[in-house]
Amino acid sequence: MLLATFFFALMNVCVKFVSHLPPMEVVLFRSVISLVLSYAMIRKANVSPWGNRKPILITRGLAGGFSLLMFYTTIQNIPLAGAVTIQYLAPIFTALLGVFIAKEKVAPWQWVFFMISFLGVLVIEGVDTRISLYYLLIGIGSAFLSGVAYTSVRKLSETEHPLVIVFYFPLVSLPLALIFCLFDWVPLRGNDWVWLSLTGVLTQLGQYFMTRSYQVEKLARVANLNYIGILYALALGMVFFGETFPFYGYLGIALVLLGVALNMQYSRKLRKLEAAQATT
Numbered sequence: 001m002l003l004a005t006f007f008f009a010l011m012n013v014c015v016k017f018v019s020h021l022p023p024m025e026v027v028l029f030r031s032v033i034s035l036v037l038s039y040a041m042i043r044k045a046n047v048s049p050w051g052n053r054k055p056i057l058i059t060r061g062l063a064g065g066f067s068l069l070m071f072y073t074t075i076q077n078i079p080l081a082g083a084v085t086i087q088y089l090a091p092i093f094t095a096l097l098g099v100f101i102a103k104e105k106v107a108p109w110q111w112v113f114f115m116i117s118f119l120g121v122l123v124i125e126g127v128d129t130r131i132s133l134y135y136l137l138i139g140i141g142s143a144f145l146s147g148v149a150y151t152s153v154r155k156l157s158e159t160e161h162p163l164v165i166v167f168y169f170p171l172v173s174l175p176l177a178l179i180f181c182l183f184d185w186v187p188l189r190g191n192d193w194v195w196l197s198l199t200g201v202l203t204q205l206g207q208y209f210m211t212r213s214y215q216v217e218k219l220a221r222v223a224n225l226n227y228i229g230i231l232y233a234l235a236l237g238m239v240f241f242g243e244t245f246p247f248y249g250y251l252g253i254a255l256v257l258l259g260v261a262l263n264m265q266y267s268r269k270l271r272k273l274e275a276a277q278a279t280t
Helices: 002-017 023-045 054-077 080-087 090-100 108-127 133-156 162-181 192-216 219-241 247-279
Strands: none
Touching: 002 054, 002 080, 002 192, 002 219, 023 054, 023 162, 023 192, 054 080, 054 133, 054 162, 080 108, 080 133, 080 219, 080 247, 090 108, 090 133, 108 247, 133 192, 162 192, 192 219, 219 247
């Protein structure tokens, strides 16, 4: 999950560099590159690309595609760290959906840690006037759909190869993006090809490692690690775009990271306890 978060952070920078392009146009190029790379990896692994549970695979692709469209919209219109912070409400939705869909249990203390991180998000949004209610709602919608996609990945882990799950994302989002681009297309210019190509490659790496993490560990334990990406977003936003936050904005980020640290420590204790019980 830490590797996935790092690659996604670099991808976000590339998207920010092409803010003059419609978000769905960026999704289109990303989907083309990801589809080619995914298919090549599947052929190399000698795995059937079509999977066994197509309805859930398609649902994962649709949820991921629309979530991506909304996320790219926020990246292009508000500070990078702000967009990433709103998107990182997704682990909370993931944990909630995991209870009802994946039938997983979340320890009471883990809910407390989630709420600490959520409080940090509220502090950040409350002090940053650059983020309007419109883009806040778009970001929250993206986070919810991400939660749907992540929960679908967990359900698919019972029957599907991780490469198949990754393959279905661009397979579904590509025709969706094509339809949108028929009505809203802007010609590429300058280094756009470079940033769009990097977006596709970095996304592919992030998707693969994210899928693996959700397949081998419980949702509530790894979902919170997504918040580490806020550090990446802060640093990259400052370096590439000169973005800064007021004092209370950094306080909010500290609360988010505190929730992450507490959840990681508690999860390690749970793993040790489960291992001891299994041995007994």
